[in-house]
Amino acid sequence: MRVDRPMSTEEEATLNIGALSMATGVPVETIRTWERRYGFPRSRRNEAGHRIYDLETIEHLRLITAVLAVGYRPSQLQGRSREELEELLEHSGTDESESAEEQAGDKASRNGGESLRSAESEGWLERWLDAVGQLDRERLEGQMRLDWSRMNALGFVEERVGPFLVALGEGWASGRLSVLHEHFASECVRDFLAAAWRPLSDMARGNKVILATLSGEQHCLGLHMAALIAAVANQRVVFIGANSPVEDIAAAAQQSGAHGIALSMSQYANPAASRAFLETLRELTDPKLDIVVGGSGAPDDVSGVQKLGGFEDYYEFFQTWQRR
Structure with missing residues (x-):
């Protein structure tokens, strides 16, 4: 009878490159390139000569991904400690003590990054x-x-x-x-x-924002896109999802202590019903609570509700929360 040897502490506490890629969403080839060019994430070799990574590398790599998402380049993160990366993420887009590097990162985020002309x-x-x-x-x-x-x-x-x-x-x-x-x-x-957005939201330190679509609205791709932008802007996403009654959205905002509500409305939304839902939602929530809507079906004439023109507007709007 075969008796397998017990797994060592090292094996239990490490990941191979494929598992690290799966846990972080960063492609294997990208991990190899970053490690070769910039020295992160750090690995060591096991007895078989394969790369292995400590478990804390998952959160470190997710943090690096979050900082890259707000406009920094991998070369700018070389040698940065975890604390420095967290500080870059926390202060991304703020006006106070912006370095030239931070301004460049913020500009890249606002303009959609460098165009890929290769x-x-x-x-x-x-x-x-x-x-x-x-x-x-x-x-x-x-x-x-x-x-x-x-x-x-x-x-x-x-x-x-x-x-x-x-x-x-x-x-x-x-x-x-x-x-x-x-x-x-x-x-x-x-x-x-x-x-992409869930790990960024988990690491965010900003305000909570409710993401939902109204009753009858089943299309949620725009909502996931908005959630990604909110998470990149260092906001914590409370994702309610599609076809949500206004009473549930208002209750979620109150129970979670959210700073605002962001709604996605596609071209298929019923204009009259949308206005009625938004008016009811405004009545059910604290007047100080921000309510923003986006999408081709979003009305722009509901009192107390702000319509945003696009995802760059979403990013800029959430950045204003950082400055308050």
Whole structure:
């Protein structure tokens, strides 16, 4: 009878590079590149010669990802301690004592990051759509991870996800794609965005914000995009989700001590019903509580409710919370 040897303390307390990638959402090749060029994350070799990482590397790498998402470059984080990274994240976008480096990072975040003009970035949309046409989830996720690792969050949302969703609609209208393909792609994007914003929100130290859509609104991709921007802006997301009654949204805001409510409203929202819901929500909540709406179906004439024009506006709005 075979008797397996007990697992050593080192084996129990370490991760291989694949497990680290899965836990953080950072591609394996990106981890290798960062370690080779910038010295993070730090690894050591086990008896078999494979890279292994301490468990605390997960939170460290997630923190690095969060700081990169607000506009910093990997080279700017070289040699930074965990405390320094947390300070960069906490003060990102603030006016006080901004260094030139912080200003550059903030500008990159506001403008969607540096444009990808290299040959590798050309044809990205066709690659994404081709993966959808083949119902190849692994390939589509790989393309999204590749662009996510090269861009900051605002740039990824505005220059990748937004145009991709528009192209999906056009593909369906032209007959190139079916409803099946659209649903497949939407699920992949939703899962990817959720995996991106949740760890950022967990590390955020700002205010809580409720994210929801109103009753009858089933489309939530815009909501996940807004959640990503809120988390990048150092806000803690309380995600209620789609088709939420206003009474539940108001109760969630009160019970969580949220600083505001952000609602996503697609083109399919009923204008009259939306106004009525928003008026009721405003009556049910503290007048000091911010309520913002975004999306092509959001009304702009509800008293006490602010309409935001796009994800850059979302980012700027949440940054005002940082300065209060």
